[in-house]
Amino acid sequence: MRRIEIGRIGKSYGLEGGLKFRGEAVIFDLERVYLEGLGYRAVEAVEEHNREIILYLAGVRSRQEAESLVGLRVYADQADLPPLEEGAYYYFELIGRPVFVGSELFGEVVDILDGPQDLLVIRPKGSSLRAQHKTHLVPLQAPYVHLEAEAIRIEPIPGLLD
Template identity: 70%
Template sequence: MRRIEIGRIGKAYGMAGGLKFRGEPVVYDLERVYLEGLGYRAIEEIEELGNELVVYLSGVQNRQEAEQLAGLRVYADQDDLPKLEEGEYYYFELMGRPVFVDGRPFGEVVDVEDGAQERLVIKAKGTSLRAQSKTYLVPLQAPYVKIEADGIHIEAIPGLLE
């Protein structure tokens, strides 16, 4: 069984043990989560607060208990995650995948940034320290980015990898 990090616990919210949650919206589809170092907790309720989520977990009954959990990583068992449609991927499935530019090995995906547009963070492979420390941001939904079985293939366009 593999656990996947889906977010972090933020600050306590309210007096009834609410916890601000920063992470994947997949939490809506889960019955339980695994808290870093503490084990599994059932999700009792999820509340939307503006553009933030507040989760209520079993065993967290008041603000004092919630404050002790701030900053903890939140995980889900991979088997508990809902199945995605063809062509959709969880971020963790993209991490570590090889990247090819115009058919040649280029590097690997080290992160995925979420926001107005999802971006792959790609670390180039190379022998120099400069090459090893350089990262590139590539829009995931761009028509020149294709996810294949052997890795992620990018057709280079002017300025993309400069």
């Protein structure tokens, strides 16, 4: 069984054990999560308040109990994730995919940065120290980025990967 990181616990919220959740909206569809170092906890409720996700977990009833969880990574079992519509992917499924520019292998996706515009972090192929430490950021939703079943193809755009 594979666990996928879906976010982190933020600050406590309110007096009744609420937690701000920083991560994937898939939390709304889960019945349980795995907390880093603590094991599984049932999800009792998930709310949205002022554009923030508030999470209530079984066994967390006070602000003090909630504060002890701040900063922990939150995981979901891959089997618990809801299916996506055709052509959609979870971000973890994109990590490790080869990236082609035109028909040439350029590198692979090593991470995805969430933000107003999600960015693919691409490490170019090569064994030199420079290649191992250099990365390129490419907007995931850009019209020149094409997600395919086994690879990501980027149309050659001048200056994008220089």
